[in-house]
Structure formats: structure tokens, C-alpha cells
Amino acid sequence: MTEDFTEQKARAAGWFRQLRDEIVTAFEMLEHNHATGPLSDAVPGCFEVKETRRASDDGFDTGGGLMSVLRGGCVFEKVGVNVSEVYGTLGEVAQRAMAARGVPGMAEDPRFWASGISLVAHMQNPHCPAVHMNTRMFWTPDAWWFGGGSDLNPCIEYAEDTRHFHSTLETHLDPHGADLYPRFKEWADEYFHIPHRHRARGVGGIFMDDRNSGDWEADFALTQDIGRAFLPAFLPLVEKRRVQNWSEAEKEVQLIHRGLYAEYNLVYDRGTKFGLATGHDADAVLMSLPPLAKWI
Template identity: 85%
Template sequence: MSDDFTTEKRRAAAWFRSLRDEIVAAFEELEDSHDTGPLADAAPGRFEVSETRRSAEDGSDAGGGLMSVMRGGRVFEKVGVNVSEVYGQLGEAAQKAMAARGVPGMESDPSFWASGISLVAHMQNPHCPAVHMNTRMFWTPHAWWFGGGSDLNPCIEYAEDTEHFHGQQRAHLDPHGGDLYPRLKEWADEYFYIPHRGRARGVGGIFMDDRNTGDWEADFALTQDIGRAFLPAFLPLVEKRRVQDWSEADKEAQLVHRGLYAEYNLVYDRGTKFGLATGHDANAVLMSLPPLAKWI
């Protein structure tokens, strides 16, 4: 294993990009195959892809990524699938936040590298659940770790959908240890809780952060399986629910629930805070916000 993790960084960044490509292709296929039910006669949606750049304080290159956003499709009202690879020096606020989390050496050397994939999907049909997924690797000269997970955010809950989503998470995590799924599920329940509303933002999923067992290969393999779990957990739910008719009351419930989602991402989400604090493209960071939302 290299001292500066060059090989490991390249492998991780390549994996996140390959997962992005697979998901984008699968989502466009959903758009093409939707030929029955609401909006079946609309034009299939396509991702608009743009490069994002991050500049250091002195104007030098500090990495970037790809922002892929689809708006106004048959199935997806708005979905973003972003990948990034950024590096440089952490600013003072981010430096303090990392030090507070126990990352060693931040005071003496705030150099960092980070790569990951981030996805949020807001659906046309209120019966189709919104969903979030991300996985990432973070490196400093003093430490490295993985993080991420996925969680389901239906505005109209179906118990069988929740069971399927969690079942796929468990199936992909159990090979890494029978205790992992219960721990990561509990972590997600705590992380995606909205204190000022006194409730979770959805029906949960799995979440981890600061994952460093000392075995990079094992932790990377776990992170990959968290990513691999996403499509089999989510696609069958969309394929089943996208043909259902909806009422004005259903759409109202969806817009109000999106308000809850927006509140969480703007007030509590660690990734949003980190992205804005480190100068990443604000449009890419805020891609997670829904196109329309409502508060009552």
C-alpha cells in the first residue's frame, strides 16, 4: 500500500465513476420503458451532464467532478447523480470540524483528498419513493476512511416496499458480518432524524461514516457493496409504483414531504455542509433539493 494512497485513491475514484455510469444508464432505461400509466405519453427524460470544478483560494485547480441531472422526465421529476474528486487544503471551518471529529493532524497539515458519488431522486408519481444514496472515501496524510449509505423517503408509505429496500441492504451487508446491517440501520435511524420535527425524514436505510478498520481492502469492499445494493433495492419499487394513478391529495402529500427533506439537507446534512465549506460547486452540492416543495 502506497504511503500517499495514490493507487487506492485511483481505485476508489474509478469505482464511484463506474457506479455512476451504471445508475445513469438504469435510470434512463426506466424512462424509456415507462409506456403505461401516468405521463407515459411524455418524452423520456435524459441526463444533462456538466463538469464541476473546485478552485483553491489561490485560484489553482483543486479537482472537480461530473454533475448529471435529469428534470421533467416520465418517471423522475428531478434526479441528480454526481461524482467528484477534490483535493487541496481544508479551510479553517472544515479543519475545525474534522479536528472535532477526531481526525488527527488537522492543526499541522490540513491537506485532504476526497472522492465519492452522491444521488438524490425526486419522483413524478407520489407513490414512487424519493431516495438518497452516497458513498465516499476521504484521505488526509494522517488518516483515511469511508462513509455513506442509502435511505428511502416515501411520502406514501408501503410496508412491503420498506421491507424490500431493507432486505436488499441486509443481503449485501451480511457477507461482511452479521452485525453490520443492524448497526448501520440504527446509525441511519439516528443520522436521518430531524430534531426540530421530532421524526425521521423517511423509512431509513443504512449509514456509516469514519469507517477505518485498518484494513483498506475490506472497508473498500464493504463500500462497494453498499453501492451495489442500491439498484436492486430501488428499481423494483419504481417499476411497481410508477403505473399507479395519483390524486391531488397524493401530490399535496408529496410536496409537503419534500419540504421535510429540504429542511434536513439544509440544516443537518454533513455532506452539504462539507461541500459548501470546502468551496465545491454550489449547484452540485445543492443538487439534492427538490424542484418543488411546500410547507404548511
Template identity: 75%
Template sequence: MTETFETEKAQAAAWFRQLRDDIVAAFHALEDRHETDAPAGRVEVRKTSRTAEDGSDAGGGEMSVMRGGRVFEKVGVNISTVYGTLGERAQMAMAARKGIPGMADDPRFWASGISLVAHMQNPHVPAVHMNTRMFWTPHAWWFGGGADLNPCIEYDEDTAHFHAEMKRACDPHGETLYDELKAWADEYFYIPHRKRARGVGGIFYDDRNTDDWEADFALTRDVGAAFLPAFVPLVDKRRVQDWTDEDKETQLRHRGLYAEYNLVYDRGTKFGLETGHDPEAVLMSLPPVAKWY
């Protein structure tokens, strides 16, 4: 595969940026309509950078984080576009997991995406994760992403709503696709050493290359666009609920599970740290406070 995919890369990176802007605007609106004596939270944007082993520029992104808001205790909506050459360890992992030949001969790569994790003030409001991304090498390209809900106090109707929106995003792309991606998420977001899922699931996919770039990009856009209608109604319903000290303890213990998963198993965390991206941006997903017993 010799195409440089410059047009496609630009389209994907622009979409991830627009999605970030739309989500940030919606989160600011949530902060504004939750009326308390505290000031409404606002996202602070900081540029991030990646430096290659030889010291050259290798891309970066924008870390968009809100801390201590009325609704959001901590939320990050990061975008990045990074490029360069994969180190030997990453080459071997990529070749082994994806079956891509020739990585050692030409280890160039380009990757762009959006990554979101929200940890909430009210324990009744679920935490949530969403990401979509495009990856390119001279040998292959693919999309990946998904979203999953992580409540510490589960409500069946919230789970049903979230999954219905994910299904709505998948259905135009194949009648069995939602079931396939839901099963993939159930497997991927599982914590083996705890013998339990980290939340109530969602959808997940990786290595998405049907040889139709436009179709695969359309799926990725639909998954990203489904996030706000899947999540915002749940926040609006639960943010006004009363909660107890016991509820907060339950939330902090559940956050411990989330942190364990992200540090031990999450592929995005591993890839970001292995390829030299800003560690603060990579570890944005970690909760501000958590407990273990």
C-alpha cells in the same frame, strides 16, 4: 500516516464513476419503459469545479441531472474528486469530530464519491438517497456512505424490500453490521426540530477504517451495488399507480421535510459548501418543487 494512497484513490474514484454510469443506464431504461406521450428523460452531464482559496485548481466532478422525465421529476447522480487543504473551520470540525491529530500542521485532504438523490413524478414512488465516498488525509483515511428511502406515501412491503437489500449488502461483512448501520441511519436521518425521521430509513456509516483498506472498500462497493436492486423494483411497481391531487400535496409537503434536513443537518451539504465546491452540485439534492404550511 505518510502513505499517499495514490493507487487506492484511483481505484475508488474509478469505482464511483462506474457506479454512476450503471445507475444512469438503469434510470434511462426506466424512462424508456414507462410509455407516455411525454419524451423519455435523459441525464445531462455538466462538469463541476472547485477552486482553492489561492485560485489554484482543487478538483471537481460531473453533475449528472435529469429534469422533467416520465418517471423522474428530478434526479441527480453526481461524482466528484476534490483535493487541497482544509480551511481552519473545516480543520477544527474534522479534528473535533474524528479525533484526528495534526490537522493544523498538515491540512491536506482528498475526497471522492458519488451522491444520488431522486425525486419522482408519481407520489406513490418513493424518493431515495444514496452516497458512498472515500476521504484521505495524511493522518487517516476512511469510507462513508449509505442509502435511505423517503416515501411520502409509505408501503410496508416497499420498506421491507429496501431494507432486505441493504442487509444483503452488509451481511458478508459481519453478522451484526446491518443492525449497526440501520441504527446509525435512524439516528442520522432524524429531523430534531420536527421530532421525526425524514423517511423509513436504510443504512449509514462514516469513519469506516478497520485498518484493512480492501475490506472497507469492498463494503463500500457492496453498498453501492445494492442500490439498483433495492430501488428499481419499487419504481417499476409504483410508477403505473394512479394518483390524486391530494397525493401530490402529500408529496410536496414531504419534500419540504427533505429540504429542511439537507439544508440544516446534512454533513455532506455543509462540507461541500465550506470547502468551496460548486454550489449547484452541492445543492442538487433539493427537490424541484416543495411546500410548507
């Protein structure tokens, strides 16, 4: 049996909320500072914030979170930054899935607690890459672990942007062990693969799951640095590309690429499946879907 982990849960949930606040502030500053380039005359976007709740059939409090979405801005066509803290008892489908993954004690005791941040940004300018990031902590009476990562999804790839994104992630991971970046990069390449398309979703990044080294403090510090890496990895790319003009043909490429993103998130993504299976707010779970996409 694990400890109750009350303090650790509070620290993890607090960190995810702090990271959410920092990212929302940075993204709104991007919107309001977009004085040159395409859509510079448009009204800067602001996040709409909505409280979310996890569905419960028994009337007990089972947690929820904040869904923050910015739509139709100068820089972001749609970006969502969600945080959640949910708990209670897993439904039968989610319990079976966790037991099948080998979570200790899950077949006998379906109690759980989970908290995390999830972010997906779809950009106005097709030269700006879409991006995904999430980090989370999961607890059961018999286990705890961390997971998450970030990956870049350009529809028009620039090699120097890909190098910057990956090198920033590596810099933040190296203090925790020189072996982690190559391991987590390979994991991301495997995880963010679309089998029915025989291709990757984007240009990769890092991914980890079920992280429990036995040292909660060390694993929490690693998870925090995965979150801290996000803004320095992503913002310089947006700053550089948001002022570029684009053609209708390039916008078409972007919309078709978004179709791949939607396919992956609806068919394969573990977080989407877990969120829907555990009764979390469906709009928050499906926040990652682009506002517009096309299929050939």
C-alpha cells in the same frame, strides 16, 4: 503518517465513476421504457451532464467532478447523480470541523483528498419513493476512511416496499459481518432524524462514517457492496409504483413531505455542510433539493 495511497485513491474514484455510469444508464432506461401509466405520453428525460470544479484561491488544480441531472421526465421529476474527486487544502472552517471530529493531525496539516458519489431522486408519482444514496472515501496525511449509505423517503409508505429495500441492503452487507446491517440501520435512524420535527426523514436505510478497520481492502469492498445494493433495492419499487394513478391530494402529501427533506439537507446534512465549506460547486452540493416543495 499514512501512505500516499495513490493507487487506492485511483481505484476508489474509478469505482464511484463506474457506479455513477451504471445508475445513470438504468435511470434513463426507466424513462424510455415508461410506456404505460401516468405521464406515459411525456417525453422521456435524459441526463444533462456538467463538469464541476472546486473553487481555489491560489490558482492550483483542486479537482472537481461531474454533475448529472435529469429534470421533468416521465418517471423522475428531478434526479441527480454526482461524482467528485477533490483535493488540496481545507479552508479554516472545514479544517476546524474536521479537527473537532477528531481527525488525526487535521489541526496541524489541512491537506486532504476526497472522492465519492452522491445521488438523490425525487419522483413524479407520489407512490414512488424518493431515495438518497452516497458513498465516499476521504484521505488526509494522517488518516483515511470510508462513509456512506442509502435511505428511502416515501411520502406514501408501503410496508412491503420498506421491507424489500431493507432486506436487499441486509443481503449485501451480511457477507461483511452479520452485525453490520443492524448497526448501520440504527446509525441511519439516528442520522436521518429531524430534531426540530421530532421525526425521521423517511423509513431509514443504512449509514456509516469514519470507517477505518485498518484493512483498506475490506473497507473498500464493503463500500462497493453498499453501492451495488442500491439498484436492486430501489428499481423494483419504482417499476411497481410508477404505473399507479395518483390524486391531487396525494401530490399535495408528496410536496409537503419534500419540505421535510429540504429542511434536513439544508440544516443538518454533513455532506452539504462539507461541500459548501470546501468550495465545491454550489449547484452540485445543493443538487439534492427537490424542484418543488410545500410547507403548511
